[in-house]
Amino acid sequence: MSVLDIFPESSSQPVAPPAGAPEPAPRLSQPRLSRLSHLRQLEAESIHILREVASEFERPVMLYSIGKDSSVMLRLAQKAFYPAPIPFPLLHIDTGFKFREMIEFRDNMAREVGAELLVWRNEPAIAAGTNPIALDTKRCCGLLKTQALLDGLRHYNFDAAFGGARRDEEKSRAKERIYSFRDGAGQWDPKNQRPELWNLYNARIHPGESIRVFPLSNWTEMDVWQYIHEEKIPVVDLYFAKERPMYVRGESLLPIEQSFVALPGEKPRMVKSRLRSLGCSPCTGAIRSDAGTIPEIIAELLSFRSSERANRVIDHDQEGSMELKKREGYF
């Protein structure tokens, strides 16, 4: 018997309210049932989605971005097809600006899980020296992420691509379907999305079109960390607080990587810090933190008053910038 937490009926009573609390609301009729914790419900839903896609598409792929959401998605894929191997490859879109730890972690992970790992880079743009300082972040992302993603998907002829995006991340993501239809150019039309009812997904596409699939749509940042804790899923060391050399600009902590361009006279300082969300090194700020373990990260998350993407430069370029990027084919 596994440790799946299926609660017997007896434990489904609500916790007694503290003294002085208003009296509890009257209860409606109670059917006989046992309860599944919210994480188990989310897990079951995600596994259902992974299996549907693997069965209904000819060439699915999992976009693996090395972050915590990708780590959870990868574990769910292992669970969905156990004892068989994961029936699709992983694809990493490498901008050349990823942290060194991320690349090492990626290669180890793929080996351990036994999945086929594909890496795609927009080599012409990288060779031309594309970077977010010379260009603006919007154009840099457009070339190194969006263009690379579209080229990679086209090169391998994938018709469905899993992404680890969650609806709680950003306003325009809140409206995205689990099966997000993309036209022949990989673009999203938010006003013309297919209705999505029950757990019935429409997998029909014409040649050249594709579907982006988001199995973690209904997970929150807190759910992801709780699941990582419960399932003991390995994540990149950058998520854990350590003394790291940082350039400090106002409230921003900028990690040092090979690509960093310091201002004249700027010197790095050792700061106890961690990354809350992993992106490209020039565009991902660190946060001051003492959280060196997953329980400490969860405790820290409970105290946070800012959303996780607040440290991502790319989302704030302009009002609705994520939506614009997504329309162009970004994840």
Next chain:
Amino acid sequence: MTTLAENKFSIDDFMAAERAKDLLRFSTAGSVDDGKSTLIGRLLYDTQSVYEDQVRSIEGKGTTAPGQIDFALLTDGLRAEREQGITIDVAYRYFSTARRKFIIADTPGHEQYTRNMATGSSTADATIVLIDASKGVLPQSRRHAYIASLLRVRYVLVAVNKMDLAGYSEERFGAIKADFSALLDQIAADTGNPVEARFIPVSALAGDNVVHRSEAMPWYSGPSLLELLESLPPAQQSNSAPLRFAVQRVLRPDASFRGFAGQVASGTVRPGDAITALPSGRTARIARIVTFDGDLEQAHAPLSVTLVLDREIDISRGDLIVSSDAPATVATEIEASLVWMDAQELAPNRRYLLKHASHVVPAVVARIHHRVPLESQSDPTAQSLAHTEATTLGMNQIGVVSLRLLRPIAVDRYGDNRLTGAFILIDQASNSTVAAGMIRAAVALPQSQAAQLLQTAITGPVTSRERFVRWGHRGGVLALTGSIAIADQVERVLFQEGMVTLRLETPAGEGAHFREEAASLDQTAHCAAQAGLLVLIVTASDERSLIVHAADHQATLSTEDPQRISTEIHALLTEAGMLAQPWRPDYEI
């Protein structure tokens, strides 16, 4: 930044409390000005579910008085929505309290967004219907309640909003409650799905009875909206319901393992249980319930697991594993409620793809019984819901139809099972999801016939049954004499409905050569009909009508209107036995 030591945070205590939380999904609907976005913004804000940077990003914007936060901006995501100040699509929100985690499906409420309301309701355990206290019950509230009942959302929480503008009047609240209760009874009688309703007087703007109980209405002693949401029993399928498990994928990593991966839609499964695979009717017992985390002693809805059986039986994706004691109904003819969701209206007799559980089968709408008019102009306080006759269903319209499936599937009534009683229709040409369906009744196909039909020979010549399953009709010859324009329409209508046709023109002329040609044509037609094609032998004349012969039956068409041609041709094909399903008792080879 928090100092961890000070808080004495215990991860084990925290996780134990989190594990005790379940998930409740609820939907909301409302129009521009009835305060729905404000209500949700208020729920999120007052439960500390929004971050400071999100609040900062909307401060000083919006339409509320200076210094006040326009909560609606927290939830309106797309640029077009912010530009137009309206909500155009379903948005999902997440928040949690000490007791429970919530997923909100936030949907626009205008008439043209009925499809979005249905989408949000399809997975909801509860729905919040907002009524403006100053306006009372509007057609929109009626439409919302109707959809909630049709989609079997179990709890309807009626938030009578803007009580501050109605002087916090108990009489006003009581009158709305009485009106709406009468309406709910009427709706339940029409859909057959009773709902449990709760009424709460609120002011989303002032925060009365949303999260905290209000002091402004001492006459109301009930819970706040959030307290009610926290205390609703989770409306999951009861574990004592019969087992339903749609096979999504067969896992065979090596010769020694063969497992059926899927999600328990309802009921409980244990090793040793007797199961039946439908529609084939093959039986076996459960040997193991396999998961990545080890074998389970039992699994119930909604767990995703892999079942291993005690013997080798032929099961593939799309099959429904059910408890042998209480199997589902295997059918090719079903009656269902449809919510039409596409700009292109319903075409009777045209081939659509029906997705149900984990399989897709071709289906046609054979008959539209009636439409339920929920338009704004109809009187929201009418005594009963009128039905109107309809020849089609347009975007956002709801009706009851009969469908004919080209392959048998195992179904339940939607009233008995929300997952195995639901389906969507997909347009084969555009690939759009055009309708949501809820099964009301199914004509049970005797198991012997279903089994016979499903005997799929892998070798030998292709049979007429197999052709029927592929094409939806038997082979036959139609003789078309008269107007060439109408004949063209007949061919086009049949082709668009997915039938396999062959068109032959009769030769004009006389003499031996002509007779030879005519005989050869006859022979070709016969061969093609035997191969399952519908052969159209067209003889053009100057007539303004077209006479169609099929076997011993005949019809005269005097219109080029595709819809009328479709109706009449289908009547003729039915009379001539060309649509007779090979698994029906009246089928003749």
